Structures are given as C-alpha cells and as structure tokens.
Amino acid sequence: MKEILTLFFTFLKIGAFTFGGGYAMIPLIQHEMVEKKKWITNEEMMDIIAIAESTPGVLAVNSATFVGYKIRKFWGSFFATLGVILPSMIIITIIAIFFEDFLQYEYVIYAFRGIRACVAALIFHAALRIAKHFPKTAFSYILIAVALVASIILQIKTTYIIIFGLVIGIVSQMIILKIKEKKSTKEEKL
Numbered sequence: 001m002k003e004i005l006t007l008f009f010t011f012l013k014i015g016a017f018t019f020g021g022g023y024a025m026i027p028l029i030q031h032e033m034v035e036k037k038k039w040i041t042n043e044e045m046m047d048i049i050a051i052a053e054s055t056p057g058v059l060a061v062n063s064a065t066f067v068g069y070k071i072r073k074f075w076g077s078f079f080a081t082l083g084v085i086l087p088s089m090i091i092i093t094i095i096a097i098f099f100e101d102f103l104q105y106e107y108v109i110y111a112f113r114g115i116r117a118c119v120a121a122l123i124f125h126a127a128l129r130i131a132k133h134f135p136k137t138a139f140s141y142i143l144i145a146v147a148l149v150a151s152i153i154l155q156i157k158t159t160y161i162i163i164f165g166l167v168i169g170i171v172s173q174m175i176i177l178k179i180k181e182k183k184s185t186k187e188e189k190l
Contacts, residue, residue, distance in 0.1 A: 003072050004079050010037065011064045011083035018060070024119045025060050026126035039067050042133045049130065054162050060084045143168060 010032055018025040026049065033040050040048070052062035061081055068080030095102060102108055134140055147165065150156040 004075055006037075007064075007068050007071055007076050008079040008083040011060075011068075011080045012086060014060060014064075015084040016087035018122075024122035024126065025063075027122060027129060029060065029063050030129060033063070033067055039071055046130060046133055053158075054166060139172065 018028050048063050052059040064080035064084040065077050068076035
C-alpha cells in the first residue's frame with residue numbers, strides 16, 4: 001500500500017507542477033522516475049517517450065500507466081495515472097467555470113506569457129536530455145536531421161513523422177540482422 005501511495009503522490013506532484021504538458025514534463029518525470037526514485041532506467045524513459053508518442057494518449061498519462069504497472073501492476077498503474085491527471089482535472093474545471101472572468105485580469109495574461117516562455121525552455125531541455133541517451137551513430141543523426149526538416153521546414157504532421165521513424169527503425173534493423181546473418185553464415189562456411 002505504501003508503494004501505491006508513493007506512486008500516487010509522486011505523479012500528483014508531477015501533474016501539479018509541470019506546465020505545458022508532454023515534452024515540458026519530461027525533465028521532471030525523468031528526475032523523479034530515473035534519478036530520484038530509480039523506478040526506471042534512462043533507456044526505459046526513452047522507450048516510454050517513444051511509446052507515448054506513437055500511441056494515443058498524453059506523455060504524462062502513458063508514463064504514469066507504464067511506471068505504475070511496472071512497480072505495482074494494475075493498482076500501481078491506476079493510482080499513478082489518477083495522481084497525474086487529478087491536478088489538471090481540478091485546475092481545468094476551475095478555469096472553465098471562471099474562464100471569461102479569468103482572462104480579464106492583466107496579471108493572468110502576463111502569467112500565461114511567462115509560462116509559455118518557460119515551457120519552450122523546458123521542451124528544449126527535454127530534447128537535450130533525450131539526445132544524451134540517443135545512439136550516437138551516423139544513421140541516428142541522419143534520421144534526426146530528416147525528422148527536423150520534415151517537422152520544421154516541410155511542416156509534415158507529427159503522426160507521419162512518427163510512422164516514418166517507426167518504419168525506418170524496423171526496416172533498418174531488419175537489414176542489419178540480414179547482414180549479420182549472412183556474415184555469420186559466411187564465417188561458418190570458412
């Protein structure tokens with residue numbers, strides 16, 4: 001029960017103190033899950049990000065579900081996910097009730113501008129952290145460059161870029177395995 005409560009409150013904190021969603025949450029999720037609690041490794045964190053981006057749902061919810069399940073199966077998954085969504089549900093409900101009045105305050109507008117700037121910095125920080133654990137191969141760098149060009153210059157939808165990465169990853173690994181297979185067959189014949 002203690003682990004389930006720890007999962008709930010850890011993800012409640014993540015849900016309450018990260019603004020901007022998705023990528024902006026990565027540094028806090030990584031700090032809590034990998035560095036502080038040691039519930040997952042950096043490699044698992046990268047897998048979570050990859051899975052979260054290629055499946056329906058939000059990064060924080062997918063992360064909570066995955067980590068919760070790894071630690072305490074169904075109930076860990078349930079309470080970790082509940083913890084991460086609860087702050088947003090409460091805040092969005094309050095904002096929805098007072099939305100028109102809320103946007104009339106000058107300081108609220110200033111606060112949103114400041115939050116947007118910080119979110120951009122957090123997303124950049126998340127990208128740098130992910131890059132540290134990314135395979136340092138020519139193929140990886142080419143794939144990053146292609147994805148950046150497709151995203152920024154060609155403005156191709158994220159979904160298509162993810163599907164492209166998925167297909168390229170599978171095809172490249174199949175080619176590598178075939179080459180290794182042929183090489184080992186050749187060596188056996190010698």
